[in-house]
Every structure is written in structure tokens, then in C-alpha cells.
Amino acid sequence: DVKVTQSSRYLVKRTGEKVFLECVQDMDHENMFWYRQDPGLGLRLIYFSYDVKMKEKGDIPEGYSVSREKKERFSLILESASTNQTSMYLCASSFPGRGDTQYFGPGTRLTVL
Amino acid sequence: EDQVTQSPEALRLQEGESSSLNCSYTVSGLRGLFWYRQDPGKGPEFLFTLYSAGEEKEKERLKATLTKKESFLHITAPKPEDSATYLCAVRGSYNTDKLIFGTGTRLQVFP
Numbered sequence: 001d002v003k004v005t006q007s008s009r010y011l012v013k014r015t016g017e018k019v020f021l022e023c024v025q026d027m028d029h030e031n032m033f034w035y036r037q038d039p040g041l042g043l044r045l046i047y048f049s050y051d052v053k054m055k056e057k058g059d060i061p062e063g064y065s066v067s068r069e070k071k072e073r074f075s076l077i078l079e080s081a082s083t084n085q086t087s088m089y090l091c092a093s094s095f096p097g098r099g100d101t102q103y104f105g106p107g108t109r110l111t112v113l
Numbered sequence: 114e115d116q117v118t119q120s121p122e123a124l125r126l127q128e129g130e131s132s133s134l135n136c137s138y139t140v141s142g143l144r145g146l147f148w149y150r151q152d153p154g155k156g157p158e159f160l161f162t163l164y165s166a167g168e169e170k171e172k173e174r175l176k177a178t179l180t181k182k183e184s185f186l187h188i189t190a191p192k193p194e195d196s197a198t199y200l201c202a203v204r205g206s207y208n209t210d211k212l213i214f215g216t217g218t219r220l221q222v223f224p
Contacts (some may be wrong), residue, residue: 040216104157105156
């Protein structure tokens, strides 16, 4: 079974803080993705990575950065958190060439005060 | 532009009352349509992948079908535990592994 884990289920931070969200997958997947999910807007892609040290911007990268130093780990960084970044953050991974099915982690509910 | 539209936004069913959820898509050259189930406060759980018109897949009370413009998720004799939000997504037109998601259908099944 594919397993994707995220470092926290719930996180509360203050405006201006630097926030790290961590994601780890155990299936040796090349691809990893970060989404945010907001009511009425669905899942929106922030960043994705095809390989170690590689990253590409998704649809809403502003205010975020990412890091992928190891194949199994993909981190999302909020350099200076703002209230409009309060959201559910979802990490996913996939193995290209085998249906590209993305498998999701449990999500991190981030609240920025 | 690639687009996915799901309808209805919300659906309330009595236990045992069969129905269908719709996913309409616009993409140049479909390379995969995905259905996920999402429970409140949790990550999406993969259900099905469909690749070509006419393809069908089944799992318990769920059956997914695909045409050239839309996909249906048929729920036969639903139970309260089928209550969840069902998400549809397609792979983008270009050589990319990105998925474009619809906003989902929130299903509630009452006993």
C-alpha cells in the first residue's frame, strides 16, 4: 500500500512566521505535489517536483517555496505566513508511466492568525 | 484551457436510492480521468482511473463510466458510509503529470 504522511494534522501560526510543512512517501515515487484546498475552489496546485532537487511552479506558487533534497521527502515553505494562507494543505505522490495515479496524504489544516 | 466541472454540488439520498454524479471535462487528448473520495478533514482516497471512452470500472456499490465529454459515477443502493465528497480530475493536455480537479460533489446518504 502506498503511504504518504504529512508532518502535522493541525498547525496554528502567527502572521509573519516562517512555516515548514513536510511530506514523506514510502513508494519510491519520482513525482511529488503540493496542493491547497479551499471551499468552493477545489484543489489548486502550488508546486510539484519530478525528481530530487527539481521543482516546477503550479498554478498558485506566490508566497510559497519548496525543497526536495531526498526522493522521499518534499517540503513546502511559507516564507512569511499571511492570513490568506489559512487552508488545508495536501501532499501527493505518483509514479510516472504507471497510470500516474496521485496518492494523497492526510492533509495539514493550517491556520494563520 | 483544460477544465473540469462536477454536478450537482451536493446530493442527498435515502439509503438504497441509486443515483449518478457527473463530471464534464474539456481537455485536448484525454490521458486519464480520475475519481477520488474525500471524507471531511482527510486527504482524497483514490477510487478509479479511466483512459478511453466506453471504459467502465466498478468497486462495490460504485461504477465509473467514461464518454468523450464526461464521466459518471453511479452509486447503486448507497449506504450511509458512502457519504463523502467525490472528486473528479483529469490529466492536463500537455506532456505533464499535473491533474486538474473539479470542485467535487458532496454526497449525503440518510438511513
